[in-house]
Amino acid sequence: MSTELIVYVLTGLAAVVIVLTRLRLGGEDGGAGRADVGRATLNVHTAAGVLALVVWCVFLFAGDSFSDDTESLLGILALFLWWVVVLAGLLILVRWMPTHGKHAAGGSEDTWSEGPGLSILAHVGMLAGVCVFTYAYLNSIV
Numbered sequence: 001m002s003t004e005l006i007v008y009v010l011t012g013l014a015a016v017v018i019v020l021t022r023l024r025l026g027g028e029d030g031g032a033g034r035a036d037v038g039r040a041t042l043n044v045h046t047a048a049g050v051l052a053l054v055v056w057c058v059f060l061f062a063g064d065s066f067s068d069d070t071e072s073l074l075g076i077l078a079l080f081l082w083w084v085v086v087l088a089g090l091l092i093l094v095r096w097m098p099t100h101g102k103h104a105a106g107g108s109e110d111t112w113s114e115g116p117g118l119s120i121l122a123h124v125g126m127l128a129g130v131c132v133f134t135y136a137y138l139n140s141i142v
Contacts, residue, residue: 007136010129011056017122018049018085021092045088052081056133075137082130089123 025042056078059071066074093116 003132003136006132007060010132011053011060014049014082014085014126014129015053017089017126018046018053021049021089021122022046025092041088041091045085045092048081048084048088052078052085055081079130079134079137082133086123086127086130089126093119093123095119 022042022045055074059074059078062071062074
């Protein structure tokens with residue numbers, strides 16, 4: 001399988017992670033976990049994710065529509081936004097960290113899964129995907 005195809009597949013999976021994170025945590029109950037995720041973190045994850053996806057797709061599919069400088073700038077901007085998404089996603093993943101103390105509340109569950117498995121898969125997978133995006137960009141494979 002070529003690296004270019006891997007980048008395209010990972011781009012689609014990244015879009016799924018962005019949308020599902022918003023759907024899972026955007027409700028009034030805030031989703032599952034041991035701690036509540038702040039709205040600001042979720043909003044950064046969603047906004048940066050949508051912008052990253054749009055800019056990255058323009059970068060991938062624009063072809064020769066832009067000058068080399070503009071295309072490089074689009075790629076760098078998209079990668080920056082992807083890394084913002086990864087950092088926000090890892091902050092969201094922290095909600096599963098165990099709490100300790102006399103008055104610590106137990107974790108809450110939702111209907112999506114039992115435990116942090118889905119969140120770990122999504123956000124660690126996003127980290128791996130953005131590493132592949134960065135590798136592909138730096139090696140001019142895409």
